[in-house]
Amino acid sequence: MSIKKRLLLSNIAMIIIPVIGFLLIEIILGYLFFVMGNAEPEGKSLQRFMNYRMVAVLLLLAITNGLLTYFVSRTIIKPIKRLNLAAEKIKQGDLDHSIQSRKKDELGQLANTFEEMRKSLKQAKETQAKYEENRQELIASISHDLRTPVTSIKGHVQGVLDGVADSPEKLERYMQTIDNKTDQLEKMVDELFVYSKLDLDRMPFQFEVLDIYAYLNDMVDELMFQYDEINFEFTADRKRNFLVKADREQLHRAIMNVITNSVKFIDKKEAMIRIRLIEQSEHVMIMIEDNGSGIDEFELPYIFDHFYRTDTSRNSATGGSGLGLAIVKKIIEAHGGTIWAESELGQGTTINFLLKKGEQT
Template sequence: MSIKKRLIFSNIAMIIIPIVFFFFIEIIGGFVLFYLFNGEPEGKQLNMFLTYRFIGLLLVLVITNGLLTYFVSKSIINPVKNLSVAAQEISEGNLDFSIESTNKDELGQLSKTFEVMRLKLKEAEEVHVRYEENRKELIATISHDLKTPMTSIKGYVKGIRDGVANNPEKMERYMDTIYTKANDMDQLIDELFLYSKLDLQRIPFQLEEIDLHNYLTDFIEELRFDLEQNGGTVSYDADLEDSYVVKADREKLKRVVTNIVQNSLKYMDKDWKEIQVSLQSESDQVVVKITDNGSGVDEEAIPFIFESFYRTDSSRNSTTGGSGLGLAIVKRIIDDHGGAIWAESELGEGTSIYFTLKKPVDEKVR
C-alpha cells in the first residue's frame, strides 16, 4: 500500500473508530447502568454516565490516535533510517552495504532504486580499478615500447658515428634499422594520440553514404595481395542482391577494418593464415563480420577486449606487442557512428568480430 493511501486510511480510521466506540460506549454503558442496575436516566446517575462516556471517548481518541500514528510513522521512519544508514555507508566508500526492502510503497521503490544505484556504483568502481590497473600497465609498457627502439636507434647512430658501419651495405642496413625503429615509435604515438582525441571527442566525423560492398572489395584486394605474400588468404562473402549502403566516415571506417585485421594477424598461430569477411544486410543496418583462424580468446576475456589498454596476453614481445588500444579505438569509432560491436571466439579455432553500421533513412524505407 502506498504512503498516500496509508495516510488517508489512518485519517479515516481516526474518525470512524472513535465514532464506533462512542456508540459502543453509549449503548453498552447505558444498558449496564440504566437496565442492569436499574439506574435512572437523570440526576447524579445521568451525570456519572456522561462523565464516564466522555472519559471513555477521550481514551479511545488518545489510544486510537497514538496507535495509528505509531504504526504509520514506524512504517515510514524505519525505511528512511535504513536508507540514511545505507547512504552514510556508501558515502564512506562501503559499496558492499546492501539494503533490502519488501515494502511495496514509495519507500520500498526508493530502496530498490537505491540498491540499483549502489550496484551501479560498485560496478563503476570495479571498472575504475580495472582501468587504473590497465593505465598503470600502459605506462609501463609504453615506456618499454618507446625506450627499446630509442635505445636501438641510439646504438646504431653511435655505431655510425664511431665508424662501425664502414661499408655501404652495413651503412644501409643501419639506416634501414633506424628508420624501422623510428617508424614503430611514430605508429605507437599516433595510436595514443588518436585514441586521446577520440576519447575527448575532438575528431570531427565526415559522414557520407558508402556502399560497403564496393568499399570492402577494394580493401580486400589489397589485403589479399599482402596475405598471399606471407602464406595466407582472405575470402569475402556478400549477397549482391542486397543493399549495403551505410552512413559512415570513410577514413574512420578504414581505421576500423585495418585495426581489426591487424589485431587478427597479430595473434595468428597457424602456418596458413585465413581472414574471412562477410556482410549481412538488415532492415536498418549492415552487419560486418571479420573472422580469423588465430589462437582465439578465452571466454572470460571476451567482454574486455574492447576496453582501453586491455591485452589478452600480458607478455610484451615484438610479435604481439602493442599499446592495447587497437580494438578500443575500433569500439570508440563504431560507437560514435551509432553502431554496435561484439566478438565471438573459441580457443584454438579463431575469433569473429562483428560490427554494425546504420543505413541512411531513405535506405531503411526501401
C-alpha cells in the same frame, strides 16, 4: 498505500472510532446502571452515570489517538531511520548496504530511488577502479613497448657517433635500422593516440551511406598492390543490398588493422586472405579469413583487449603494439556493430563484424 491516504484514513478513524466508541459506552454503561443496577435515570445515579461516561470517553479518545499516532508514525519514522542509516553507510564509503523496499508509498519509492543511486555509485566506483587498473597497465605496457625501439635507436646513433659504422655499407645498415625503428615508434605512438581518443569517445566520426561492395573492391585492389605476395579473394552476391552507414576513414583503419594482423601470422607458402560479404536482414556481415597459424581457443575471448598479444615474445615481426584489434573493436562498436573471431589452430583465423544497413538518400 500512500502516506497521504494513510494520514487521511487516520484522521477519519479518529472521528469514526470515538463516535462508535461513545455509542458503545452509552449502551454498555446504560445497561449496567439502569438495567442490571436497577438505578433510576435521575439524581445521583444519573450524575454518576454521566461521570463514568465522561471518563470512559476521555480514555477512549486518548487510547485511539495514541494508537493511531503510534502506528502511522511508525510506518513513516522506521523507513526514515533506514534511509538515515544507509546515508551514513554511504558517507563512510560502504556501498554494499542495500535499502531495497517493497512498499509502494512515497517513502518506499524514495528508498528504491536511493537504492538505485547506491548501485550507480557502486558501479561508478568499480568502473573507476577498473580504469585505474587499466591506466596502470597502460603506463606499464607503453613504457615497455616504447623502451625497445628507443633503446635500439639510441644504441645505433651512439654507434655512428663513436665511429663503429666505419664503412659506407655499415653506416647505411645503421641508418636503415634507425629509420625502421623510428617508423615503428611513430606507428606505436599513432595507435596509442587513436586508441586513447576512441576510449574517451573523442574521435570524430563522419557517417555516410556507403556501397560497401564497391568500397571493399577498391580496398582489395589496394591490398593486392601492397601485399603482392598474398593471394586476395573477394566474394559477394552483387545482386544484394550492401549499403551501410559508416565512416570511410575509420572503417578503412579497422579493416587495414585486421589485414595487417592477418599478414603477420600467415605461415603458409601460399598465403591467402579471403574477404566475403553476406547480407542479413538489418546488417551486412564482413568476414576476413586468413590461412595463418590460428589462435588457441582459450585466447580468442581476449584478442580484442588492449595490449593483449597471442605472441608473447613482443618481437618486431609479430609482437606489434597490442592495440590493433582493440582499435578495430572500438571503431566497429562506434558504428553500432559487433565483432568476433573464429579460429582453428594451424588452419587460420576469421574476423567477422556486422555493420548496420544504410538507406540511399
